[in-house]
Amino acid sequence: MIGAGAFCGVHPTVGAAITCQRCGSFACAQCVEVHEGTEYCANCYQREFGGKASSRAVTALVLAIVGMNCLWPLGIVSIIMATQEIAAIDRGESPAKGRPLAKGALILGWILVALTGIAVVAGIIFAVAMAS
Numbered sequence: 001m002i003g004a005g006a007f008c009g010v011h012p013t014v015g016a017a018i019t020c021q022r023c024g025s026f027a028c029a030q031c032v033e034v035h036e037g038t039e040y041c042a043n044c045y046q047r048e049f050g051g052k053a054s055s056r057a058v059t060a061l062v063l064a065i066v067g068m069n070c071l072w073p074l075g076i077v078s079i080i081m082a083t084q085e086i087a088a089i090d091r092g093e094s095p096a097k098g099r100p101l102a103k104g105a106l107i108l109g110w111i112l113v114a115l116t117g118i119a120v121v122a123g124i125i126f127a128v129a130m131a132s
């Protein structure tokens with residue numbers, strides 16, 4: 001239970017009704033969001049269930065998809081962005097909605113890097129074969 005003197009993190013003059021079960025901050029009755037029996041503050045609820053994937057998650061995936069179109073080195077950028085985004089989601093700083101996008105970008109990114117590696121090796125083999 002909430003002791004007297006605990007106030008909502010968003011509304012400093014309103015007494016807290018719950019503590020968020022994710023971040024532990026106080027929330028008033030107006031701010032509490034309940035999902036499958038778990039009480040969240042408005043911020044955590046927004047991060048977990050509301051809102052949209054962050055622009056970084058979307059950009060990472062878009063770069064990976066554009067990269068499929070023969071811009072394979074973009075895969076490296078995609079991997080870096082997706083890795084940062086997944087780490088941010090794990091820290092609760094980015095909306096969880098972006099996780100599947102970031103994971104897709106990561107997988108595509110590695111495929112692109114693999115293709116780049118194959119292309120480079122093939123190019124070297126070709127160049128060696130031509131030279132001899």
Ligand SMILES: [Zn+2]
Pocket residue numbers: 020021022023024025040041042043044045
């Ligand atoms: Zn919270």
Ligand SMILES: [Zn+2]
Pocket residue numbers: 008009010011014027028029030031
């Ligand atoms: Zn409040």
